Amino acid sequence: MGDLNQAMIEKYRTNFLKEVEANVEEGEWVKMCMQCGVCSGSCPLGKFWDHPPQELFMMIRAGKRDEVLSSDSMWMCTSCYNCVVRCPRELPITHIMHGLAHYAKRLGLVPESQPTAAFAQMFWDNLMQKGRVNELKLGLKLYFMNGFGDGIKVALKHQKIGMGMLKTGRMSPMEAFGGHAVKDLKGFQSMIKKAQELEDQRIAEHGA
Amino acid sequence: MAAEKKLAGYICTGCGIGERLNVEQMRTIATREGKLGACKTHPMLCGAEGVQMIRDDIAAGEATHVMIGACSRRSKMEAFSFPDAAMSRANLREGVLWLRPDTEEQKETTQEMADDYIRMACAEVRFMTVPSASGEQELNKTLLVVGGGVTGMTAALEAARAGYPVHLVAEENHLGGVWTDLYKRVPFRAAAADVVGSKDIDLPQPEDPGVDALAERIRANERITVHLNARITRTSGAPGRFSADISTESGGTVTENVGAIVQASDFKPYDASNLPEFAYGKSPDVVTNFELERLAKDANGGPIRRPSDGKEVTSVAFIQCAGQRSDKPGHLPYCSGFCCTESIKQAMYFREQNGADATVLFDDLRTPGAAGEDFYRSGQQAQVTFSKGKASEVVSENGTLKVHFKDLILNEDTAMDCDLVVLATGQVPNTGPDPYAQLAVEEAETEEEKDAARRKLENAPPSILNLDYRQGTDLPQLKHGFVDSHFICFPYETRRTGIYAAGPCRRPMDMKQAMEDAVGAALKAIQSAENAGRGAAVHPRVGDLSYPQFRKEGCTQCKRCTVECPFGAINEDEQRYPLFNESRCRRCGTCMGACPVRVISFENYSIDTVGQQIKNVDMPDEFSEKPRILALACENDAYPALDMAAQAAQMGDGIELTPFARVIPVRCLGSVSLSWITDALNTGYDGIVLMGCRRDDDYQCHFVRGSAMAAERLSKVGDTLQQMQLETERVAVYEVAITDIQRAPQLINDMAATIEKVGMNPFKM
Incomplete structure (x- = not known):
């Protein structure tokens, strides 16, 4: 860019x-x-x-x-x-x-390493994979953003909340392995692609 | 006075006077002590029946002098208006009832207060005569307007529209004055209100200046006679009978008689050669806001070109407050009030006609006027860049200009390149020499002040009016050379009666304000001419027929009256006696207060009318524990403040006035004669409170200098007290504003407390 x-x-x-x-x-x-x-x-x-x-x-x-x-x-x-x-x-x-x-x-x-920007990118990448946000992966990635040791510390701190969510079925550990997608993942991806095209076109006309 | 004096009294028993006061006792006092021929009472004197009773008595010759004991002289003025009789009023309602608590133990002192006011009013009216015009008056409806700019043209047109012929005198060979070169003007109107959708739709834009149209209307108006290339070489006379010599460049002089004069001499653009730091004079591409209008006019809608090489301007910087709002020598200390909107307008020329970058470097952006903030938004919408920054230097290098400035938002020293720099310079009043400049040299206390005053005298501009008054050729000034005029209360009034100042010669302003000013001044001039025709005063004693008279045999030719009259109304005759011009007179009585031999008086206001009030009170002895406090209150501010205090007290505000006070209204503190003070102290008054208006630069004195004169004279009253072996605290002088409702009675109450401390006056009779 x-x-x-x-x-x-x-x-x-x-x-x-x-x-x-x-x-x-x-x-x-x-x-x-x-x-x-x-x-x-x-x-x-x-x-x-x-x-x-x-x-x-x-x-x-x-x-x-x-x-x-x-x-x-x-x-x-x-x-x-x-x-x-x-x-x-x-x-x-x-x-x-x-x-x-x-x-x-x-x-x-x-x-560089602007936290808001970094999190936004993380969120976007996560979203793009399955068409929905994988909260477990996003959460873990966020915990370990500043290295392994720090990640463990944060994870332990939030242990209680995590266990509670597991118990009540608000979060599945299985999501760590791939995780489930939106019904029409292909359709979602082509929609995003089209939106990107329109945006690029707009920029080509007005911007660059 | 050929006719016999018939004194009659009328006491109203309405508004609670009958219930709370012993009216029968007051009637007896009025006839026995007050020496009135008769004294009637009425339950509602201000009603049609009561007023008719008084009128009938006057018509039947039963009453030539009327004493009315009712409300304040400031109430029911229309009802109690008897032009054929002399009248005094005892202020029983506001002055006594409303300011005193209605309790049994206070009844005695409250009654004493009322009794005294009746005694005083009777004494006052005994020493009055019926005011009548001098017989010298003339009605001349023609007006003279000096100045051919937008202000002068508007004043002339407005006066002509009202049916008054006008002589319009312009120094230049054309009409238009300083605004002749104007390409467009700042809009006169705000954006339409409540535009659906956005506040920023349909914002006001620069508009046609309208100067040519104004000049065209002048030429087409048969009531207006235009004198071009002309100056006033002599003005003499007074309102109603001014005589002005109008001399043209070619040498011809015509003399015109006029009733009143409007001075609309506008301003001169500030001389930017005082600003070498901005490369003015060094680079032709540094121009003033006035010069830019010429460039814009030449471009006529096309791209504006810079003077040096005719290149189309691609970027321009406006330096606001150039040579203004600064204490540096040669700079203007004040804000000219029109340059911000002017620069916005000019920046918009460049945005529209050149597509150029336009940056306005401002410190405080102020947009007075109707379009005001809307016009600022208009400039922002046109993408004018407004930078809060203070320019320090402009450097010309290789065909471009570099403006160094401190960005005040980002707090950094920075610079920008541009093709053209416009200096937003200010207005210098176009007025004549200060008539008191010579006096200032004489009165200067330090050598430094004397030098400054002398420099001012030597560099005085040429006269504009050439008045042949004893007190100088031109209108007196307040500050920075602007004509003295109270900017809120009485904006067009000057210290020369019948001559009104309009537009930027009295304070800096933009075109719209100058035009509004012109309308106001034209109307004031018309009023003045009409009042002069009747022999009546103008502001603030509008319609007053009394005028100062003096006893020649007593006059010592000390000249204090001629020097101290704030309005230059008094000349000197060949034998050096004062020569009063009653139509120049505002009836303040400053001459009366100044006169050491007490020979000046008005028919209804004199040393005696007040002096006798002071004497005719019942003075309790030293051991009575009833002191007497004399309050002399200016009728313009202090007396109304006391009246309003009474109204507030009536509404339950808890304000009280000591029952030992005896308040006498005076026309102006300047009219107070020192003899009143010494007489009062000799009579046995324990304390004296003098209340006048605010003085000096932010004066509120309706007679401009009256209050200041009084302060000067009274500064020596302490010596008198010491000579009499009295405590100096017994006399206090205060500045009181009309809004001082709580404070005005408190000042008198404070004096009562002081008397308790220092004790009673030993000179009680």
């Missing part, structure tokens, strides 16, 4: 705001931000963000493409919608955050 990134840089050159408007979901709203800072003040996780939404919007206008797209900030959004409710200009800030994250992912600019 590095090519796409290069193509975008060349296409929009000076105007990152235009690039965001054309490529990011709800990106056309960014120009309407009036920099009041209510979003940043409202964000419950704001203090953990490198750049709160107001600042991201300012950086977009200032043409700070690399800093914005490779930022960790928009990945921190938990979709609480506090900012959307409070924005006096009624910007869909939450959606713009996800839009930015999505666009950064498309361009291959996500910071």
Whole structure:
């Protein structure tokens, strides 16, 4: 995807705001931000963000493409919608955050080992295999994300919940071996394929 | 006074007066002590029947001087309006009843208060005469509008529309003034409300400036005479009979007689050569917001080209507050209030006509006016980039400009390249020399101040009105060269009666506001001309026929009245006696307060009308434990505040006034004669409270300087007290606003507490 990134840089050159408007979901709203800072003040996780939404919007206008797209900030959004409710200009800030994250992912600019991004990828890969989420596999993979030792520790910590779920039939250990699929797995996969084609086409027309 | 004085009193027994006070006793006091010929009572004096009773007595010649004991003089003004009689009013309802608790043990002191107010009102009316116009008045409906800009044109059109002929004088050879080059103007209207779907549909866009259309309407209007290339070389007279010499560049002079004048001299664009840091003058591609309009007009809808090489502009930066809101020498310390919307508009030119990147570097973006915030959104929608940043330097290198600025959101020093830089420069008032500049040099206390005042005097701009008043050629100024005018309470009033300031010469503003201002000033000018025709005062004592008269034989030619009159109403005659211009006079009485020999008086307001009120109270002896506190309250703010306190008390607010207070309204604290203070102390008053309006830069004094003059004079009252071996705490001067409802009575109550501490006045008679 590095090519796409290069193509975008060349296409929009000076105007990152235009690039965001054309490529990011709800990106056309960014120009309407009036920099009041209510979003940043409202964000419950704001203090953990490198750049709160107001600042991201300012950086977009200032043409700070690399800093914005490779930022960790928009990945921190938990979709609480506090900012959307409070924005006096009624910007869909939450959606713009996800839009930015999505666009950064498309361009291959996500910071390495960004946990939200890593989990999203894990979830997607898991889903694609059988057309449904295999909770046991997803859970285990998540436990062992940071190595074997750490995984054992987390697993032991959650032992009680796991046993309870087994007992009540909420989770089958058999799922660890392949696991069951949706009824029409082929159909599901071709549906996803078609969606991907449509998306690529859209990007070819508007984006790159 | 040829006719015999017939004094008659009328006491109302309504509104609880009859129930709580001994009316019979007050009647006796009015006739015996007050020396009234008769005193009637009525259960509802302000009703049709009661008013008719008074009218009949006046008509029958039974009453030439009327004392009314009822509510405050500020209540029922329409009912108790008898133009053929002199009138005083004892404030029994607000002044006594409502501010006093209705209890048995308070009954005695409350009654004493009411009795005194009757005594005072009787004394006051005895020393009044019926006000009548001087007979010098003339009605001249023609107005003079000075300034051919949008403000002046609007004022002229509005006056003409109301039926008043206008002389419009423009310095330039065309109409339009500073806005002549305007390509488009900031929209006058907000977005339509409640647009379904989105707030951002149908936002206001830059619109036709309308300057040419305005000029066309002026030319087509037969009531308006336009004088181009012309200046006013002399203005003399007074409202109703101004005479103005209008001289054209070619040397011709015509003299026109007018009733009132509107000064709409607008502003001069700030001189950007004071801004070398932004490369103004070094690079032709750094222009001011005013110069940009010319470039946009030349482009006429096509791409705007930069001046240096005619290249189409692809990126432009706007530097807001250029040379403004800054204390640096040569900069304007104030905000000009129009440049933010102006820059948004101009940035939109570039977005639309050039497709260029347009960045507005602002510190505080403010968008006053109807379109305001909507217009800002309009700019955002057009993808104008708004960066909160402070520009420090513009560098020209190899055909591009580099703007260095501090990004205030991202907190970093950064720079941007562009083809053109627009400096959002401000408005410098186009006014004449400060008439008090010479006085400022004389009065300066330090050498530094003296130097500054002298520099101002030497660099004074040419006069605009050339008034032949004793107090200088032009309208007095408040700050930064803007014409003095109270921006909220009485915006068009200046300190020269009959001359009204409109538009940016009184404070910086945009075109829409200037046009609204012009309408207001035109209407005030019409009112002034009409009132002058009747010999009546204008704001704030609208319709007052009394005017200052003086006893020539007593005058010592000290000139204090001519110097201190805030309105320049008093000239000097050949023998150097004061020459009062009653139609320039606002009836504040500042001259009366200034006069050390007490020779100035009004028919219904004089040293005696107040002095006799002070004397005619029943003064209990030193051992009675009943002190007397005199409160002189300005009728514009302090007295209404006390009335409103009474209304609040009536509604159960718990406000009380000490029963030892005797409140006398004065026209302005500036009219207070020091003789009243010494007389009061000699008579035995234990404390004196003086309440005037807020003074100095944020003044609320309706006569602008009256309150300040009073403060200056009263600053020396402490010496008088010491000479009399009295405690200086016995006299207190306060600034009271009309909203000080709790505070105004409290200040008087505080004095009562002070008297308890320092003891009674030993000079009781």
